[in-house]
Amino acid sequence: MRHPGGLAGDWGRGWWVFAALIALTIVEFGLLLVDMPVGLFRVLLVALNLADAWLILYYFMHIAQLWRGD
């Protein structure tokens, strides 16, 4: 899967995804410090983890190749 913008474009996209992953992880860790109902805490934790995993699967592992075939 080659994106427009060449290698510099691909590497730039990598930085944005990385920044999002770091931000999500900090928010995840920050949940520990916030007093909130346990149910809400768990829902947020699962949501953040799924978002993290999806970013890696979609942008870094190119899972869409499976159905796009490129």
Place this chain on the structure above:
Amino acid sequence: MAYPHAVEHAEERLSVNRTGLWLFILSESFLFGAALSSRYYLQGVERPPELNQLLGLGITFVLLTSSLTAYRAERAAVHGHLPGLIRNLAATIGLGLVFVVGVIIEWYEAFHYFPPSTAYGTIFLTTTGLHGFHVLTGLAVLTFILFLGRNGRFTRGNFWPVEGAVKYWHFVDVAWVFIYPTLYLVR
């Protein structure tokens, strides 16, 4: 007219390779799923207060950073940029080694505060041990790819070994994305 046929065959082969690797990754995810579910079965959501939260967060950052460098290496291979491939593969291996050092410290503390004779110790050491073994195999594969890359093995259009090794490394990262909150954060 042999050339178009050869290109078609190479594309088909790449597609089969990718499908095979994804099936392997899927099967591996069941293994990690079993380890993670055992945490809730044996220990519920309890965790010991002695857990080193900063170490857990630190090695998570290290592994996420190694995913960025692995991605950069793979894109460099796709574009036939050999220096970028070599540089980023070396960085990925370096970060992987830092992660391993973090796990060793993690284990040293675990044996002190929650040894294998406790339920949490069993879960913690089994899960991080299983993951650590995958990190070590990933490092071995990446090192081999780096060796091949330095010998000019990969060119534009011929990068499947890099892609396969990097995908495996990302999978190790995805597994950690779920292990980290399961062991360190959940309550």
